[in-house]
Amino acid sequence: MTKPIKRIAVCTGGGDAPGLNAVIQSVVIAANNLGWQCYGIRDGFNGIMFPERYPEGGVYRLTRDSVRGIGHLGGTILGTTNKGNPLHFPVKMPDGTVREIDRSDEILTYFGTHEIDALVSIGGDGSLTIADALHRKGLRVVGVPKTIDNDLDKTLTTFGFDTAVGFATECLDRLHSTAESHQRVMVVEVMGRYAGWIALHAGIAGNAHAILIPEIGFDIEKVAAKIRERDAGGHLYSIVVVAEGARPKDGHRELLAPAEVGHAERLGGIGETIAHDLGKLTGKDTRVVVLGHLLRGGSPTSFDRLAALRFGAAAVRGLDAGQTGVMVSLGVNGVDYVALEEVAGHIRDVPMDCDALQTGRDLGISFGD
Amino acid sequence: MTKPIKRIAVCTGGGDAPGLNAVIQSVVIAANNLGWQCYGIRDGFNGIMFPERYPEGGVYRLTRDSVRGIGHLGGTILGTTNKGNPLHFPVKMPDGTVREIDRSDEILTYFGTHEIDALVSIGGDGSLTIADALHRKGLRVVGVPKTIDNDLDKTLTTFGFDTAVGFATECLDRLHSTAESHQRVMVVEVMGRYAGWIALHAGIAGNAHAILIPEIGFDIEKVAAKIRERDAGGHLYSIVVVAEGARPKDGHRELLAPAEVGHAERLGGIGETIAHDLGKLTGKDTRVVVLGHLLRGGSPTSFDRLAALRFGAAAVRGLDAGQTGVMVSLGVNGVDYVALEEVAGHIRDVPMDCDALQTGRDLGISFGD
Amino acid sequence: MTKPIKRIAVCTGGGDAPGLNAVIQSVVIAANNLGWQCYGIRDGFNGIMFPERYPEGGVYRLTRDSVRGIGHLGGTILGTTNKGNPLHFPVKMPDGTVREIDRSDEILTYFGTHEIDALVSIGGDGSLTIADALHRKGLRVVGVPKTIDNDLDKTLTTFGFDTAVGFATECLDRLHSTAESHQRVMVVEVMGRYAGWIALHAGIAGNAHAILIPEIGFDIEKVAAKIRERDAGGHLYSIVVVAEGARPKDGHRELLAPAEVGHAERLGGIGETIAHDLGKLTGKDTRVVVLGHLLRGGSPTSFDRLAALRFGAAAVRGLDAGQTGVMVSLGVNGVDYVALEEVAGHIRDVPMDCDALQTGRDLGISFGD
Amino acid sequence: MTKPIKRIAVCTGGGDAPGLNAVIQSVVIAANNLGWQCYGIRDGFNGIMFPERYPEGGVYRLTRDSVRGIGHLGGTILGTTNKGNPLHFPVKMPDGTVREIDRSDEILTYFGTHEIDALVSIGGDGSLTIADALHRKGLRVVGVPKTIDNDLDKTLTTFGFDTAVGFATECLDRLHSTAESHQRVMVVEVMGRYAGWIALHAGIAGNAHAILIPEIGFDIEKVAAKIRERDAGGHLYSIVVVAEGARPKDGHRELLAPAEVGHAERLGGIGETIAHDLGKLTGKDTRVVVLGHLLRGGSPTSFDRLAALRFGAAAVRGLDAGQTGVMVSLGVNGVDYVALEEVAGHIRDVPMDCDALQTGRDLGISFGD
CATH class of the missing domain: 3.40.50.450 (Rossmann fold)
Incomplete structure (x- = not known):
């Protein structure tokens, strides 16, 4: 006892x-x-x-x-x-x-x-x-x-997750109006080194047009195609949400030096690279916003x-x-108590059959694949 | 087919x-x-x-x-x-x-x-x-x-529920400061005719001192005792959250005419009655705020x-x-599809062993029982 | 010295x-x-x-x-x-x-x-x-x-004023959507015993259809007429903002017992009276929301x-x-220092030629006169 | 006529x-x-x-x-x-x-x-x-x-200004908690090419420890001294707000290439430079957040x-x-109508005797001078 x-x-x-x-x-x-x-x-x-x-x-x-x-x-x-x-x-x-x-x-x-x-x-x-x-x-x-x-x-x-998603969504709302008024592409980098939950949830709730997450290697050409498709339909702006751990599809091309992956804290990580590439591929005025630290704080x-x-x-x-x-x-x-030894090292990433992802696809959001 | x-x-x-x-x-x-x-x-x-x-x-x-x-x-x-x-x-x-x-x-x-x-x-x-x-x-x-x-x-x-709970919690935050500055009892009536989920979740998140829900018949004397206990400890204000369908414990005393139960939309329902009774029982300056319609609207x-x-x-x-x-x-x-005939008339009320309720009890919140 | x-x-x-x-x-x-x-x-x-x-x-x-x-x-x-x-x-x-x-x-x-x-x-x-x-x-x-x-x-x-107006405006936004969905008249009582600034500013910013302030004695019939005019134009809901000190035009009719004027803290003051009267005059589903204490608190x-x-x-x-x-x-x-003896008893009420009031009139808001 | x-x-x-x-x-x-x-x-x-x-x-x-x-x-x-x-x-x-x-x-x-x-x-x-x-x-x-x-x-x-200041202040609030938890220096870049109003108002309202505006050429050493002073007092984090048009004091040292001044839209403008320099001068973990576009959008x-x-x-x-x-x-x-020809080219910058600036000094905020 x-x-x-x-x-x-x-x-x-x-x-x-x-x-x-x-x-x-x-x-x-x-x-x-x-x-x-x-x-x-x-x-x-x-x-x-x-x-x-x-x-x-x-x-x-x-x-x-x-x-x-x-x-x-x-x-x-x-x-x-x-x-x-x-x-x-x-x-x-x-x-x-x-x-x-x-x-x-x-x-x-x-x-x-x-x-x-x-x-x-x-x-x-x-x-x-x-x-x-x-x-x-x-x-x-x-x-x-x-x-x-x-x-x-x-x-x-x-x-913490709900607060982070909520604030990221509010930021996306803010960027929609200014992106639309100025006909820009806005690339918004959010936290998520290994799992894209914040990008996925905020991106869908905040009506992003493309969402790039670590779980789905992206083809930057497909993201550019989505932007061009919107332009052709008269919607001259686009919002792209990027998890800091997002990475290009294997073998496609060397978008990032390996050492750069996951450097969430540095200004100008994957978000800046993607913005640069999308600007080149679409010819559109493209900007990047890094939400990083703003998502950790707050009530x-x-x-x-x-x-x-x-x-x-x-x-x-x-x-x-x-x-x-x-x-x-x-x-x-309910509450449960799980042995600590079972916890370590188990990352829960976004499963390919998860309903939020399916919702994104149903709504026509590009995941770069 | x-x-x-x-x-x-x-x-x-x-x-x-x-x-x-x-x-x-x-x-x-x-x-x-x-x-x-x-x-x-x-x-x-x-x-x-x-x-x-x-x-x-x-x-x-x-x-x-x-x-x-x-x-x-x-x-x-x-x-x-x-x-x-x-x-x-x-x-x-x-x-x-x-x-x-x-x-x-x-x-x-x-x-x-x-x-x-x-x-x-x-x-x-x-x-x-x-x-x-x-x-x-x-x-x-x-x-x-x-x-x-x-x-x-x-x-x-x-x-809708999360938005309603969020706004109710924000209102409780607002009332804390003014209640404390003026050493008042604030009774806050929220939606919930049959189930007390909004009162329970907002009340705990918003640090209420008592929460009255339809699932637990309350003894107004016990709520008053909680307020007196706080006063004795030097905390001269209290916040009481009341679901519109809350009702006194059977047989205790006739707080409400049966016809009045659940008239959420009327100004001065159960919240006003409880405020009146608590004012009498504790001798404290007591006010009521009815959130009703404010919880239905909003982004x-x-x-x-x-x-x-x-x-x-x-x-x-x-x-x-x-x-x-x-x-x-x-x-x-995940998503599931449930036959419509199975849905009708099944209310999910707050179970007595639910963890949120247990959390409230662990934190010393009175449920009037 | x-x-x-x-x-x-x-x-x-x-x-x-x-x-x-x-x-x-x-x-x-x-x-x-x-x-x-x-x-x-x-x-x-x-x-x-x-x-x-x-x-x-x-x-x-x-x-x-x-x-x-x-x-x-x-x-x-x-x-x-x-x-x-x-x-x-x-x-x-x-x-x-x-x-x-x-x-x-x-x-x-x-x-x-x-x-x-x-x-x-x-x-x-x-x-x-x-x-x-x-x-x-x-x-x-x-x-x-x-x-x-x-x-x-x-x-x-x-x-404090800006916070109060901001929160009152947010509440009006919330009530717009639910009032419109349900085709109701919403009467929203805000602070303001002697001066109608909160009602005026929040009412205009929050797109109210009528605003009643202490400085302008109202004719309830004219408020009802505004609601009917909106109905006739296919806008089947209306928002009426009322300062707690609002009062009917002299001699028009005895809407309120004198003792009731200005009892801001009591649930069911002028707002409830006006809601009752407007319900009768227009035949519409009419509700009242009293913001009182919610405006004093908050960050x-x-x-x-x-x-x-x-x-x-x-x-x-x-x-x-x-x-x-x-x-x-x-x-x-700039900062100035005014003798305290000059301060007492000088209320600044809404002047009849103030620009916010003129804006309200330009936008077609009824002030009940 | x-x-x-x-x-x-x-x-x-x-x-x-x-x-x-x-x-x-x-x-x-x-x-x-x-x-x-x-x-x-x-x-x-x-x-x-x-x-x-x-x-x-x-x-x-x-x-x-x-x-x-x-x-x-x-x-x-x-x-x-x-x-x-x-x-x-x-x-x-x-x-x-x-x-x-x-x-x-x-x-x-x-x-x-x-x-x-x-x-x-x-x-x-x-x-x-x-x-x-x-x-x-x-x-x-x-x-x-x-x-x-x-x-x-x-x-x-x-x-627009009030909304921008409000959101910048909210972001500063968010960064306080995370900066403090991690004992960091946070450099927050806001809009303001020619005038530092947003930085000044948000910086004071958001309890920044240093505010750098175009009107006051800064000495980066003095900003670093402020951070060290806070550290010595046991406050191991600092928030520095920087208007995009802020610039070092003449003749002090060449912090920025002239071409870089005022490139608000580019990621990594003056804020990044200052963060880099402060990190070097103080030895502290220093991060930069660029609010840019987020301030233009929003309700x-x-x-x-x-x-x-x-x-x-x-x-x-x-x-x-x-x-x-x-x-x-x-x-x-009141409203007035000013001839358009009188308007062009008149920038209203922060006067050195303005009360907000004086308030900042009274509160011990460093302006880098």
């Missing part, structure tokens, strides 16, 4: 997604209602690994008051980081080489010393892998999946807020029921 | 919901892409039953141009009606009594005369029952479910737009595959 | 308006940049008059950290009150009668004891009158005008945020330059 | 701005209410100069029905163009050189032949210069100023809708009163 829980910690890792604060809020309130104390770790696990950086405490008490009203704020009050995986922590050796060491014991020690009984770890693939390692070393851990790209295999509902939609609150409450409920080494999974109505 | 389709009609019935125009848009474009012509019937079936009211045509051709850009508009370009069910059409007799007649044959005749091969009927319970009757008389019909309350049993995804969220476009395309796809007498049902990824 | 300032206090009074927190934020940061300390008084002057109610302090230090990120929040972090004017404080006498006493000396004493050198008082007519009285008794005071109704005579720019628009930040900075700048007994007044580009 | 007007035409020129459709709507309805007919010219004057491009008519009748509901749409239903000034129309000569010819007589002839009595020309500096030329040749013309940058000297109120705010409706109605009122060769100018409450 497991020891009853008195204190838990919560942390957030990886790129941020709208709803992280609502998860934290939910964890804190639900834990409080069970009589537990709750602690926040700053910037992934940096609050534990680098206490010297946090004069006011790298781990701090979260009360109901600390989380009042944060549910509709973007970002994460705990901070996050993409660097410094404690399992493979890069250390510079005296000879100048870099070696990776495992610092997970420091984290376990911290939990032991401070009598923190369990961890809620909110993050993506990387963070959940770390969570799994900590669990295997004996820590009670429940993971909450975070994927703004909606590409996690083991949960139906996520948070979560009510859908994402509810999802995030459900995740947080379910994580606490899971811990209370003795779960560990699991990730909270949400279906349309 | 069925005759190939050349012409279809589309109509909308019942209360409007954000996304109706996107369904229409999708039906028209998908049908056009199959080479079909598409016709719109005005105001439910009134365009056929009362041609004299429509000097420019009660049924008119819908082209790609007629539906350009309508996907993000609220309402329905076809108009709708809650009156004049063609199956039970009320006629005043010479002796002053009212008799109901069945005018469905007029509709069938119209379709025959004008060589319209099939109907896409978008509507709620009432409209789908009419659709079923027309199907039984030989018309090829596919129904698209419309329920802003999210209370239809046979489909997982709907359109659909991107979620609802995508859902609506998927419904429309799936309806056309169904007709093309020979389906008739069915309603399009959407799950998270 | 005035003593240099080291400490100031800030308070908010009256009904809240979007932007109050941005004013507070601006006061605190601008004061800090001058090396001053800043203190917040809770709930108008209650933080000073009723210290026992505030175990954690009725007056508390506001640092940069306390105001980080509050600029886009509705409400006021200081709280506010409409009750308990310290100049006329109601006290129950032993014989049961109520006498008003002047408690302003307690406030002055507090400032003296705690070495707070000046006050920034943010509020409407009532609050600025109190500010003036405190100034006359020797306190250094700068007032910041707050009027969500835009009805203050001595400043061109206000904060300020960028216009209101900027205006609020300008007010706060200008108040601090004024104090620094030795101003006292004045209100900050903002024109389109 | 002037001939009474029976028919007018309206056209839109230059880059689009939210509110153009509301101006058109207002012109059409106000003209109709005077008994005039109204015609729209497509794509600036292209509808007249290139009739062959418009099989359905380069000039077409605008009725109340054509403009119903367009007031809240972005773009312009008439289309617009930045090319083909009829006064200096580029023609390729047989010898390959390009000569500019004056095609304004074709326009005058068109108006004469079709008995169109007057023109409402909506546009910026270029369009108003053309309008002035047509007026000098005898056409009755009233201009409506369009400047999303708010940089026109002769009118206080414009449309106008209620402020812009009202302003646009006022402009349109005032243009018609002006024509009705016999005005010609003038531009409508709007102050806070």
